[in-house]
Amino acid sequence: MLDQDDRLDLMLAGGRVLTLDREGTDLDPGRVGVRGGGIVLVEPDEGPRPKADRLIEAKGQIILPGLVNCHLHAPMTLFRGLADDLPLDDWLSEHIFPAEAKWVDPDMVYWCTLLAAAEGLLSGTTCMADSYFEERAAVRAFQESGLRVVCAQGVIDFPAPGVPDPARNIEVAERFCRETADRGGLITPAIFCHSIDTCSAETLRKARGLADRLGVGLMIHLAETKGEVERCRREHGRSPVAYLDGLGFLQKNVVAVHAVWVDEDDAALLARRGVGVAHCLESNLKLGSGLGPMTMLRAAGLTVGLGTDGPASNNDLDMFGEMRSVALGAKGAARDPTALPAGEVLRMATRDGARVLGLADWIGTIEIGRQADLIVLDADAAHLTPMYDPVSHLVYAADRSDVRHVIVDGRVVVEDRAIKTFDLARVMAEVRRLAARVKTAPDDHAASG
Amino acid sequence: MLDQDDRLDLMLAGGRVLTLDREGTDLDPGRVGVRGGGIVLVEPDEGPRPKADRLIEAKGQIILPGLVNCHLHAPMTLFRGLADDLPLDDWLSEHIFPAEAKWVDPDMVYWCTLLAAAEGLLSGTTCMADSYFEERAAVRAFQESGLRVVCAQGVIDFPAPGVPDPARNIEVAERFCRETADRGGLITPAIFCHSIDTCSAETLRKARGLADRLGVGLMIHLAETKGEVERCRREHGRSPVAYLDGLGFLQKNVVAVHAVWVDEDDAALLARRGVGVAHCLESNLKLGSGLGPMTMLRAAGLTVGLGTDGPASNNDLDMFGEMRSVALGAKGAARDPTALPAGEVLRMATRDGARVLGLADWIGTIEIGRQADLIVLDADAAHLTPMYDPVSHLVYAADRSDVRHVIVDGRVVVEDRAIKTFDLARVMAEVRRLAARVKTAPDDHAASG
Numbered sequence: 001m002l003d004q005d006d007r008l009d010l011m012l013a014g015g016r017v018l019t020l021d022r023e024g025t026d027l028d029p030g031r032v033g034v035r036g037g038g039i040v041l042v043e044p045d046e047g048p049r050p051k052a053d054r055l056i057e058a059k060g061q062i063i064l065p066g067l068v069n070c071h072l073h074a075p076m077t078l079f080r081g082l083a084d085d086l087p088l089d090d091w092l093s094e095h096i097f098p099a100e101a102k103w104v105d106p107d108m109v110y111w112c113t114l115l116a117a118a119e120g121l122l123s124g125t126t127c128m129a130d131s132y133f134e135e136r137a138a139v140r141a142f143q144e145s146g147l148r149v150v151c152a153q154g155v156i157d158f159p160a161p162g163v164p165d166p167a168r169n170i171e172v173a174e175r176f177c178r179e180t181a182d183r184g185g186l187i188t189p190a191i192f193c194h195s196i197d198t199c200s201a202e203t204l205r206k207a208r209g210l211a212d213r214l215g216v217g218l219m220i221h222l223a224e225t226k227g228e229v230e231r232c233r234r235e236h237g238r239s240p241v242a243y244l245d246g247l248g249f250l251q252k253n254v255v256a257v258h259a260v261w262v263d264e265d266d267a268a269l270l271a272r273r274g275v276g277v278a279h280c281l282e283s284n285l286k287l288g289s290g291l292g293p294m295t296m297l298r299a300a301g302l303t304v305g306l307g308t309d310g311p312a313s314n315n316d317l318d319m320f321g322e323m324r325s326v327a328l329g330a331k332g333a334a335r336d337p338t339a340l341p342a343g344e345v346l347r348m349a350t351r352d353g354a355r356v357l358g359l360a361d362w363i364g365t366i367e368i369g370r371q372a373d374l375i376v377l378d379a380d381a382a383h384l385t386p387m388y389d390p391v392s393h394l395v396y397a398a399d400r401s402d403v404r405h406v407i408v409d410g411r412v413v414v415e416d417r418a419i420k421t422f423d424l425a426r427v428m429a430e431v432r433r434l435a436a437r438v439k440t441a442p443d444d445h446a447a448s449g
Numbered sequence: 450m451l452d453q454d455d456r457l458d459l460m461l462a463g464g465r466v467l468t469l470d471r472e473g474t475d476l477d478p479g480r481v482g483v484r485g486g487g488i489v490l491v492e493p494d495e496g497p498r499p500k501a502d503r504l505i506e507a508k509g510q511i512i513l514p515g516l517v518n519c520h521l522h523a524p525m526t527l528f529r530g531l532a533d534d535l536p537l538d539d540w541l542s543e544h545i546f547p548a549e550a551k552w553v554d555p556d557m558v559y560w561c562t563l564l565a566a567a568e569g570l571l572s573g574t575t576c577m578a579d580s581y582f583e584e585r586a587a588v589r590a591f592q593e594s595g596l597r598v599v600c601a602q603g604v605i606d607f608p609a610p611g612v613p614d615p616a617r618n619i620e621v622a623e624r625f626c627r628e629t630a631d632r633g634g635l636i637t638p639a640i641f642c643h644s645i646d647t648c649s650a651e652t653l654r655k656a657r658g659l660a661d662r663l664g665v666g667l668m669i670h671l672a673e674t675k676g677e678v679e680r681c682r683r684e685h686g687r688s689p690v691a692y693l694d695g696l697g698f699l700q701k702n703v704v705a706v707h708a709v710w711v712d713e714d715d716a717a718l719l720a721r722r723g724v725g726v727a728h729c730l731e732s733n734l735k736l737g738s739g740l741g742p743m744t745m746l747r748a749a750g751l752t753v754g755l756g757t758d759g760p761a762s763n764n765d766l767d768m769f770g771e772m773r774s775v776a777l778g779a780k781g782a783a784r785d786p787t788a789l790p791a792g793e794v795l796r797m798a799t800r801d802g803a804r805v806l807g808l809a810d811w812i813g814t815i816e817i818g819r820q821a822d823l824i825v826l827d828a829d830a831a832h833l834t835p836m837y838d839p840v841s842h843l844v845y846a847a848d849r850s851d852v853r854h855v856i857v858d859g860r861v862v863v864e865d866r867a868i869k870t871f872d873l874a875r876v877m878a879e880v881r882r883l884a885a886r887v888k889t890a891p892d893d894h895a896a897s898g
Binding site: 077078080081082084085086087088091115118119122123226282284285286287288289290291311314315316317318321324325327328329331332334335336337338339341342380382383385386387388389392393396397399400401424428431432434435438439 | 527533536567733736763770784787790791829835837841845848877880883884
């Protein structure tokens with residue numbers, strides 16, 4: 001229990017607290033006390049309230065752990081809606097890759113990452129896993145934003161923004177990870193191997209070795225399309241999962257992004273290696289990749305978190321929308337209305353996501369000893385009335401606009417739907433300035449606009 | 450052209466006007482003038498503006514036709530989230546049917562319909578097709594709300610709210626249609642035959658005859674589940690579509706709701722009869738019914754509008770969410786990123802929906818001579834930045850909370866995100882009062898709450 005003399009930094013009280021702990025503790029009303037960035041009190045809101053430097057009165061509101069977005073490419077906010085509804089190859093080779101080659105630099109990454117941070121925070125995301133290039137600039141932006149982020153520097157065997165010579169891709173990643181680790185704070189460095197199609201076996205082995213040396217995580221787009229699996233079977237005689245495992249790549253700190261085209265053998269292997277999965281359903285649907293066997297993966301014992309993927313293939317960073325799509329999509333794919341109940345989806349978006357990113361000891365639930373990554377939703381809206389079950393509403397009826405306050409590591413980063421850590425209007429103006437160049441570029445292939 | 454002396458009742462000016470007319474006219478900036486509920490001016494916002502009693506300045510905003518929700522059961526807002534993630538039969542027979550038998554009366558229908566109207570209006574819906582029982586009370590609520598609505602009185606061969614004796618179901622529907630037609634205004638009466646499983650051949654024939662006599666439309670849940678098709682083939686030796694056609698039921702003023710399990714022969718038959726389809730994807734996913742062959746239906750020449758279905762199986766009435774689900778779902782089902790491009794989905798949610806409901810001469814586009822059903826969205830949000838293509842954003846990135854103003858038949862019904870026609874707080878309080886009874890009822894089976 002809290003010593004009454006110990007003043008809290010922050011208290012949220014009077015709202016319905018969904019802790020998402022193992023027992024599913026639901027305090028109505030409840031209160032959560034924060035000190036030094038950590039949760040030090042979780043209890044019914046009864047009797048005298050402890051003293052706190054700051055009180056968030058949450059009557060009629062829902063308090064829950066912040067959402068965890070397990071995969072995105074934050075700077076791609078610049079390419080949001082630039083090219084849609086195209087065949088995958090056209091989309092990549094005619095639109096996205098040329099736009100990236102032309103427009104990605106540290107200035108672009110900085111501003112467009114801040115925009116992504118704003119969008120994530122305003123929609124209740126408190127932790128993201130970003131995978132891109134020029135990731136040092138992304139780290140600067142994320143640190144300003146106050147988000148908790150796993151920042152993964154891209155590794156690919158082609159010239160990439162900030163890595164014109166692919167022979168140096170591991171060296172650049174190493175420097176990035178060392179520098180970022182030294183900075184401390186809410187940013188965790190990692191390595192993002194783009195895919196088995198774009199990274200050689202040697203590159204993948206080196207990345208694995210680097211991750212081991214530095215003790216950092218590895219992310220990789222894995223089995224995203226049927227074509228990737230077919231190519232791998234043709235070239236390597238086995239599935240992408242088996243191929244990566246043969247390289248020694250698959251270990252506990254690997255995040256397999258997508259995993260749309262994995263079979264039961266793959267799933268069993270991923271589970272044995274302790275690999276986590278980042279399921280990016282809306283992106284997989286939009287690009288025509290497929291629905292993915294998430295029920296099977298979970299049954300195989302894998303931890304599956306949710307990701308939005310980049311804003312060029314979604315086209316937003318809204319984890320509430322993603323939760324709903326995942327809950328509905330799983331039922332549609334299985335033709336089974338009992339597939340992925342709301343409570344499971346909410347855990348995927350919080351606790352399971354934290355586990356996938358290796359952060360389960362710190363975030364993902366509201367429990368004493370965890371860091372205070374919390375969101376507060378208004379429940380007083382037409383579309384949330386009546387409310388028999390808040391968990392059902394969070395998945396099937398609520399949306400990002402219901403998010404009112406966002407706390408990361410004990411700091412109030414969004415208050416009354418406004419970003420407190422940086423000037424969003426300025427960021428939007430800077431991104432529009434960059435977008436105007438993209439739009440008017442003479443050799444840009446995008447037909448939209 | 451407008452005579453300069455003719456003062457407008459209302460003008461929206463300075464925003465980007467997506468007319469969704471045949472040519473896809475896109476005025477940036479544009480203005481729309483309204484007089485007597487109708488659109489009398491659509492032009493670039495250049496030169497001196499005509500005089501208007503009221504001006505909505507829409508700089509930085511998007512003006513488009515109001516969304517058309519082709520199928521819902523409005524009063525079921527009371528059962529939103531009461532029972533989720535259950536096998537379909539349990540859900541219906543253990544939860545929804547008993548709750549309806551117990552709680553549906555004119556008072557419930559009135560308040561819960563007002564809540565649905567609020568939710569629809571706040572999310573940019575200007576026209577709905579409601580199908581339920583005690584529909585007279587729904588008409589009262591919708592008239593207060595200012596929405597444009599097709600109100601269909603339920604016909605079913607079981608005792609139903611307001612129709613304890615099913616032998617009188619056609620008589621009740623007839624009285625409802627006659628009374629409602631006499632009231633005039635924005636409400637169009639219609640008949641809702643629940644399904645071929647719950648209406649006998651005789652009832653369906655009588656309903657068809659009544660619709661012919663009164664010149665009203667018919668709605669029916671059709672081929673929603675695989676089980677329905679299997680039962681029909683077993684009992685009648687043909688598909689539900691062929692069975693209904695054999696009864697003479699299928700004509701131009703029929704709305705086939707769902708049409709998830711129809712084959713190409715069914716589609717050709719529906720197209721020949723001029724039947725419209727109300728596609729309710731989120732509900733079909735949530736209940737595990739299936740994704741539906743919408744690309745095939747459209748290729749067969751059918752007009753397909755979108756519906757949310759009732760809030761017990763969605764669980765909201767958000768047409769922006771529905772548009773996104775439909776755009777993503779069609780791509781996922783076909784594994785083809787070019788399936789149902791954003792522009793097509795936006796037309797399904799507006800112009801095509803109006804056509805399905807027989808209202809295409811009045812609403813669905815912004816054109817001179819149409820009624821002024823318009824919505825205005827804020828585009829100045831992080832998740833809509835940058836904006837290369839507003840149509841892409843409306844489908845893939847915007848959501849209901851971006852809707853700022855809503856005009857129905859020339860009347861400003863929502864202004865700055867607030868309902869102007871009735872007291873929403875009062876309505877929410879009344880629905881919560883009703884929900885408290887549902888929740889605490891001793892013999893209620895719902896496990897939620």
